[in-house]
Amino acid sequence: MSGENWRQERKTLLATLGPPLFWLTLFFLVPLAVVWAYSFGRNVGLTEIEISGTFANYAQAIQPLYLGIFFKSIVMAAACTVICLVAGFPVALAITFAPDKVKAWLLLAVMLPFWTNLLIRTYALIAVLRDEGYINLTLGWIWKQVGLVLNVPPFVPLEMLHNNPAVLFGLVYVHLPFMVLPLYAALDRLDRSLIEASLDLGAGHFRTMMQVVVPLALPGILSGVLITFIPALGAYLTPDLLGGPDSQMIANVIERQFKRANDWPFGAALSFLLLYLTFVMVAVQALIQRRRGAR
Amino acid sequence: MSSKPPIISIEGVTKRFGDHAAVDDVSLTINEGEFFALLGPSGCGKTTLLRMLAGFETPTEGTIRIDGKDTDGVPPNRRPVNMVFQSYAVFPHMSVADNVAYGLKIDGVAKAERDRRVEEALALVQLEGFGGRMPDQMSGGQRQRVALARALAKRPRVLLLDEPLSALDAKLREAMRFELASLQHKVGITFVMVTHDQDEALALATRCAVMERGRLIQLATPSDLYEFPNSRFVADFIGTVNMVEGTLKTDNPTEAIIATKELGDVYIDHAVLGNEGATLYLALRPEKISLFRRDGVVPPKLEDCPEGYNVVAGVIDHIAYLGSESVFKVILTNGRQMLVIRPNLTRWDQEDFVEEQPVWLSWHACAPAVLAG
Numbered sequence: 001m002s003g004e005n006w007r008q009e010r011k012t013l014l015a016t017l018g019p020p021l022f023w024l025t026l027f028f029l030v031p032l033a034v035v036w037a038y039s040f041g042r043n044v045g046l047t048e049i050e051i052s053g054t055f056a057n058y059a060q061a062i063q064p065l066y067l068g069i070f071f072k073s074i075v076m077a078a079a080c081t082v083i084c085l086v087a088g089f090p091v092a093l094a095i096t097f098a099p100d101k102v103k104a105w106l107l108l109a110v111m112l113p114f115w116t117n118l119l120i121r122t123y124a125l126i127a128v129l130r131d132e133g134y135i136n137l138t139l140g141w142i143w144k145q146v147g148l149v150l151n152v153p154p155f156v157p158l159e160m161l162h163n164n165p166a167v168l169f170g171l172v173y174v175h176l177p178f179m180v181l182p183l184y185a186a187l188d189r190l191d192r193s194l195i196e197a198s199l200d201l202g203a204g205h206f207r208t209m210m211q212v213v214v215p216l217a218l219p220g221i222l223s224g225v226l227i228t229f230i231p232a233l234g235a236y237l238t239p240d241l242l243g244g245p246d247s248q249m250i251a252n253v254i255e256r257q258f259k260r261a262n263d264w265p266f267g268a269a270l271s272f273l274l275l276y277l278t279f280v281m282v283a284v285q286a287l288i289q290r291r292r293g294a295r
Numbered sequence: 296m297s298s299k300p301p302i303i304s305i306e307g308v309t310k311r312f313g314d315h316a317a318v319d320d321v322s323l324t325i326n327e328g329e330f331f332a333l334l335g336p337s338g339c340g341k342t343t344l345l346r347m348l349a350g351f352e353t354p355t356e357g358t359i360r361i362d363g364k365d366t367d368g369v370p371p372n373r374r375p376v377n378m379v380f381q382s383y384a385v386f387p388h389m390s391v392a393d394n395v396a397y398g399l400k401i402d403g404v405a406k407a408e409r410d411r412r413v414e415e416a417l418a419l420v421q422l423e424g425f426g427g428r429m430p431d432q433m434s435g436g437q438r439q440r441v442a443l444a445r446a447l448a449k450r451p452r453v454l455l456l457d458e459p460l461s462a463l464d465a466k467l468r469e470a471m472r473f474e475l476a477s478l479q480h481k482v483g484i485t486f487v488m489v490t491h492d493q494d495e496a497l498a499l500a501t502r503c504a505v506m507e508r509g510r511l512i513q514l515a516t517p518s519d520l521y522e523f524p525n526s527r528f529v530a531d532f533i534g535t536v537n538m539v540e541g542t543l544k545t546d547n548p549t550e551a552i553i554a555t556k557e558l559g560d561v562y563i564d565h566a567v568l569g570n571e572g573a574t575l576y577l578a579l580r581p582e583k584i585s586l587f588r589r590d591g592v593v594p595p596k597l598e599d600c601p602e603g604y605n606v607v608a609g610v611i612d613h614i615a616y617l618g619s620e621s622v623f624k625v626i627l628t629n630g631r632q633m634l635v636i637r638p639n640l641t642r643w644d645q646e647d648f649v650e651e652q653p654v655w656l657s658w659h660a661c662a663p664a665v666l667a668g
């Protein structure tokens with residue numbers, strides 16, 4: 001069907017596009033605009049906000065304290081992305097080259113966490129990592145067996161919860177599928193005969209990987225990185241539940257402004273700084289893709 | 296011929312995917328410097344056999360020797376063969392020169408020598424000066440030549456080509472066919488080419504292996520495949536043929552008679568060496584049949600149709616004028632349809648033979664190939 005036809009059929013167009021457009025406007029754009037307006041306002045009274053056009057909230061948001069938290073969030077999200085990439089690439093590769101029957105199951109295994117509530121997954125992680133969790137129970141049992149033969153001090157549970165590594169672990173756990181799926185999509189599209197040609201010309205598997213597979217999968221790698229980094233940057237539940245007092249990320253700070261601190265204008269300003277950061281990254285990615293495409 | 300050992304020897308090779316034998320007990324040898332063609336209908340196992348030579352598939356049974364060495368367990372990157380893929384598989388993220396240099400870099404060829412050999416390989420396929428281009432700036436035929444140059448630059452003992460011309464249009468395919476042949480002459484490397492295009496195989500190959508459903512049916516020079524097919528399958532697959540079923544009536548050391556329903560008794564000027572009454576097939580090529588006008592009921596004049604010729608009567612049903620020759624569809628009196636090809640030797644040749652014209656069909660006693668199955 002050509003675009004001309006669609007344009008002529010105004011009514012059909014309106015009927016199909018209308019409801020989602022209406023929905024998006026009412027429940028996404030309007031609230032977003034409201035929050036955006038709040039970011040230029042100030043609190044007058046407990047529930048009243050005056051939109052005064054002030055930049056004070058943004059000025060406060062770029063104070064060292066908050067910049068530090070921004071920076072920390074970026075570092076955590078970046079570390080999470082790198083780990084996801086390093087761990088996800090072999091997984092995506094394995095899925096790509098698995099026999100068709102196995103492939104479907106492997107993909108399902110990657111997708112399954114998506115369909116489980118984040119809260120449940122995070123609590124499950126706590127059950128694994130806490131002092132009386134499954135890892136410590138197992139280690140303790142092994143320690144006890146060793147203790148039967150050797151003279152060892154009593155077992156002290158490993159502290160694996162409420163610290164930065166726990167948050168990072170949680171972030172990786174939650175975001176790995178975001179990385180694996182675009183990587184898989186890119187690798188699956190790759191013409192197998194290119195890999196065979198590389199082998200045929202004398203390259204080993206490692207060389208083929210670095211000089212043929214990775215460069216050709218680069219668009220997929222880029223979108224995987226972006227798709228992982230952006231939600232990791234705004235992670236809220238994971239640092240909240242798995243982190244310690246020094247593990248808070250920017251989303252936790254924002255949440256506090258809207259709730260306990262009751263400073264909506266400042267929370268709004270922080271939110272929008274985060275949003276701008278995201279826009280910049282998406283723009284950079286689009287630019288890189290365009291450059292590659294133009295070549 | 297030469298006393299050199301074969302460069303490739305395939306001994307009893309079978310490849311099964313599940314319980315389906317894609318290649319079934321194939322044995323053959325390929326000599327140094329040959330242009331060898333693997334020919335057969337789609338799905339007959341040509342690509343699978345070629346991929347086993349390259350090392351991308353492992354034989355289920357049997358041995359493949361390249362240059363006298365057993366290839367069992369030798370990965371593709373350690374074999375003295377290179378492949379030109381059907382899809383070309385030119386690396387899209389590298390320039391043409393980088394593509395050609397890829398294999399040389401791996402071999403540790405020094406930069407200066409490498410550049411020289413890249414230039415040389417590009418010159419060989421007539422792509423001088425294209426080194427700086429990216430593959431997506433090249434046409435299909437040019438990309439195909441990049442793939443050729445890339446494989447040739449490595450100076451392999453054997454070049455494997457999987458339907459190298461199939462993605463090109465008819466005109467370019469014809470041109471590339473000649474280029475491939477002259478290229479092979481120039482470099483003297485053994486070529487093994489897969490094709491399902493019989494013209495391509497006949498035009499290029501020194502020898503052809505015809506495969507059907509994984510099995511090797513016949514291995515012969517192109518002219519032997521055409522003139523001396525060993526089976527109905529080969530006779531039918533290579534070129535066009537009039538196939539007639541009959542039974543052996545008389546079999547002497549110097550002549551034989553085969554009784555057919557459609558052509559009557561057919562005289563053959565050599566022994567058939569079969570049991571009398573056995574079912575046989577006559578494969579009669581259209582250009583081996585002569586046409587004569589049949590205006591009365593008398594057979595053609597004796598000087599036109601000498602002793603030892605077979606003659607049957609028919610009527611021209613349809614003529615396809617192809618310029619250099621004409622193809623006649625002739626219906627015999629018993630309803631059987633025969634194809635006859637007649638070169639247009641003079642410019643008024645076609646005037647004698649028009650549709651509805653009664654004709655005699657005549658062929659020499661040695662013209663049909665007699666096939667047992």
Ligand SMILES: Nc1ncnc2c1ncn2[C@@H]1O[C@H](COP(=O)(O)OP(=O)(O)OP(=O)(O)O)[C@@H](O)[C@H]1O
Pocket residue numbers: 312316317335336337338339340341342343344491
């Ligand atoms: N990896 C594979 N797994 C399962 N079956 C396969 C595989 N590769 C090939 N086959 C089967 O083996 C048979 C021979 O395949 P092959 O590709 O060798 O045919 P081909 O002669 O090259 O045909 P074409 O002219 O169509 O390329 C086919 O029936 C095909 O379905």
Ligand SMILES: [Mg+2]
Pocket residue numbers: 341342343
């Ligand atoms: Mg094939």
